[in-house]
Amino acid sequence: MNRPLMVAFDLANQQAAMELAKALGPDGRGKTVKVGMELYYKEGARILQKLQEQGYAIFLDLKLYDIPHTVEKAMLQLARLGVDYVTVHAMGGQEMLQAAKRGLAAGAAESGLPAPKLLAITELTSASEEVVSKEQNCRLSLEEQVLSLAQLAKDSGCDGVVCSALEVEDLRRVLGDDFFYLVPGIRMSDDQVGDQVRVATPAMAHKAGASAIVVGRPINQSAQPKRAYERYLADWQDSLKEN
Template sequence: MSQSLMVAFDVPDKKAALKLAEELGGGQGKTAKVGMELYYKEGAAVVQDLQEQGFAIFLDLKLFDIPNTVQKAMLQLARLGVDFVTVHAMGGKKMLQAAKRGLEQGALESGLPAPKLLAVTELTSISEAILKDEQNCRLNLKEQVEQLALLAKAAGCDGVVCSALEVADLHQVVGDDFFYLVPGIRMANDQVGDQVRVATPAKAKAWGASAIVVGRPINQSTDVKTAYQAYLADWQGSEQEK
């Protein structure tokens, strides 16, 4: 269960990443989310460094380009032996299918398992007003997320990234045989920052999240391990970390 609480390694460089890994007590049973900030600074080497520490890797680069480009990029990412990768669902069905092909080809050529392909629906920083006034979407937020999730499933994705507020409805509309990864996780007394659609770990779990991602409340804490354990306890409920 601890591996379903992913920690965002949204830090500036390798030194900070390894420090965070140490403060977490190592990577055994844990998943590190490596996003744009760290990957663009350090490249694939930092992924290997964290894997050597025992972390599973969620490589969150949110690819969004023409199908051919995305397919070739995913072929390269699959060779890293990571566990999850992301694309934007709004790239369309052909792009999502191309991403899946690239992952399968890269996994086959490297002899590694193919990473799970997760499609980002709407970012947790997007509100109803932004969706309507800036994205000019004719659907409301709930409908938009549902349609993007249905598209992702039809294209062969393994799951979606969505806010906790949409998970229960997605189970009804898309099904239980899909992976629902939920960012925007905050305790009730935490600052939400630039997140809009947030929830506690316990609520995300109750509503049907398969896994959650926690960033600043852990990686910017003055006591990283205690913060991690508090979030893990809330996610697991009465269970204790093994």
Template sequence: MNQSLMVAFDVSDRRAALDLADSLAPGRGKAAKVGMELYYKEGAAVLQDLQERGFAIFLDLKLFDIPHTVEQAMLQLARLGVDYVTVHALGGRAMLEAARRGLERGANESGLPLPKLLAVTELTSISEDVLANQQNCRLPLEEQVVRLAQLAKSAGCDGVVCSALELKALHQQVGDDFFYLVPGIRMADAQVGDQVRVATPAQAKADGATAIVVGRPINQSEEPLAAYECYLADWHNSHSV
């Protein structure tokens, strides 16, 4: 299975999502990241469309609210049969633990597999300057990410979303038995867009990524399947830690 490479379905509506899915066919063994834009437009129905085409679903809504609200939201998301969901690690231990409880209840009540719970550390669009002067964080970026990952692991999360630049420190200080999902993936000659902390697939894998997310280089390509295969080949051309 190729769930080590998840494609961001950051498109505007169901028709665009299905066109992208069909261009990547066959879907079985592949994973689709459905984020806020598509989910808020089309709701759970588009998840079923993609599941019927064989895609695993990474539902990336980055929940961040009081613990009770997050727990009840996760209860509902677990009933959708998705494979991965996200919360913000900055929500704190009580919220992260509540998210886990909600997922477990939803999975148990629906009889569906338990989704992996991934905590977002710092977005790949965040720089040291933004962290210090806008988030007013006293820690360097790498240490901030490590601390948030340690919190997420102790609160019952299955992994974190982080940039490739923090992977070595995360493996050293959080452990190898954790899921490290890395967005901000670009080939060396590609434009980075609004990403700040980026890496190639091979660099991410070499530094210890469990999986990567690729968006615009695939979903805006004239040949999405060829772009997908290019990124997957680069991933396989490296050796993990």
């Protein structure tokens, strides 16, 4: 089973993205990159094509959250881009999530491409218990909220969720192994956590049951991105071998 380490290309423009791609090696085959809002809003679909031409699989992380009709039509367009994963906010509700799935299916059928995996954002890894309670006015604990949103996502036809490593074990126990658990907020124990709150090492994420992990600043802001990538990949792959 493919369990990728995704590198977050959270960068300002195409030049920076191509420099990082070059630093990671001449061939992107077997690698997955995350293109988020900053890079996509600057460069649009052309940056996806550039990366795909080098062999990279694409996680397009735009976190759609709007009325169902708008999300459905947006997903129809994204499915035509040949990306591998896309995201929506689970808080958009069942009708919106189902509309997203319909849009992906329609766009894939029209373009003759496989439909991207639809991943639902639960709670961002920058969110804390206090944020969920005091700012979101949620009556549930953080863990209960993540489980509730993940259950909604699965019931609505999503292929998986984005969550922290701290919740994966409980989610797998309730939702099963036929669901995709993507874990951002990955840091080695000696790295700066930045604005992340719920973090884990690659090995910790695997032990918890992550299907894939996303690593951003420790690689894309490193003076030696390839060495940083290989360090994280080794920790992730070593943990997979132990399984």
